[in-house]
Amino acid sequence: MAFNQDMKALVPGADVDADYLLYAMIARKHALVSQIGTSAHGTRRMGSASIAELLLPLPRSDEQGEIARALRSIEEREERVSDARSALNELFDAMLQSLMTGRIRMKDQDLRPPEAHAP
Numbered sequence: 346m347a348f349n350q351d352m353k354a355l356v357p358g359a360d361v362d363a364d365y366l367l368y369a370m371i372a373r374k375h376a377l378v379s380q381i382g383t384s385a386h387g388t389r390r391m392g393s394a395s396i397a398e399l400l401l402p403l404p405r406s407d408e409q410g411e412i413a414r415a416l417r418s419i420e421e422r423e424e425r426v427s428d429a430r431s432a433l434n435e436l437f438d439a440m441l442q443s444l445m446t447g448r449i450r451m452k453d454q455d456l457r458p459p460e461a462h463a464p
Contacts, residue, residue, distance in 0.1 A: 377395070
């Protein structure tokens with residue numbers, strides 16, 4: 346692992362929820378990225394002043410927690426949906442392969458809508 350002199354760390358104080366700080370920083374990513382410059386030796390860097398001057402909304406501590414929990418819940422739901430989509434894509438690919446190779450024959454399938462299957 347290598348570190349250099351341009352490493353920065355943000356350590357939240359007692360009145361700042363760490364997860365909230367993460368989401369607030371992500372929300373301001375464009376402002377941070379615009380402050381990235383090039384050092385004298387050619388590497389990319391962000392000055393400490395750029396971070397110190399970044400304005401972030403700071404609601405009450407309990408609100409920060411609520412916001413972070415809500416955003417985390419959304420991320421978890423997005424991940425579940427993405428996993429389900431991947432599983433459906435894999436199923437589609439497997440079914441397509443079975444249909445194209447003749448392992449499954451369409452003439453043997455009942456393709457009527459579910460409501461048409463009345464007893």
